[in-house]
């Protein structure tokens with residue numbers, strides 16, 4: 001279990017991320033990989049053109065479109081397992097809620113390059129982004145299913161605004177491109193069994209290469225206004241909740257939905 005949570009909370013607070021090496025056992029990773037690969041194969045068939053042309057991720061993994069209920073329950077139980085909940089509660093000390101899941105893989109086109117961004121830049125203009133990084137943050141928990149090059153992060157940018165280089169590259173201003181290297185980037189290689197927890201709103205990029213297939217679980221604090229990002233179909237229904245050992249993460253989301 002996580003026995004250094006105070007230290008990890010400090011690291012997250014200061015840098016915007018923490019890594020726990022060898023957190024999941026080989027059987028835990030293997031069971032998760034089996035379920036995720038079922039989703040991935042069906043998703044690829046169904047999105048063949050998008051996959052061939054430009055995709056580097058999918059989402060809504062816990063939804064009903066590709067996985068049978070039994071596999072969805074297994075996935076829900078992994079996401080709200082004791083290990084995952086301890087990691088979630090290390091950074092969200094109030095009431096954490098489940099938002100979504102994403103699966104990151106290599107683009108088919110080998111010339112497609114990894115790119116810097118803050119997740120909030122797709123929903124907010126520059127002033128909005130400045131506000132968001134101070135007010136609220138979505139947390140990603142990345143679970144690599146195979147060894148991978150990992151992520152490149154700019155430590156501390158969950159709390160601070162971009163310097164000039166970072167801004168121009170990330171926003172593709174002044175002739176810069178979001179795939180250029182940043183002098184402030186820090187590469188975090190990941191192995192199957194590791195867990196990376198990071199702020200979605202810090203400056204980051206996924207590093208393409210090797211056999212990457214990583215499950216990202218997105219969570220938020222119920223005090224923040226993210227309920228509109230939750231897809232109902234990705235939540236467990238009443239019958240499924242009965243089979244989830246610790247359903248708090250989902251119940252917090254469901255409670256927010258019904259309050260809205």
Ligand SMILES: O=C(O)CCC(=O)C(=O)O
Nearest residue numbers: 056104140205206207216
């Ligand atoms: O791994 C990637 O390709 C990008 C990851 C990312 O942007 C994220 O997890 O928010």
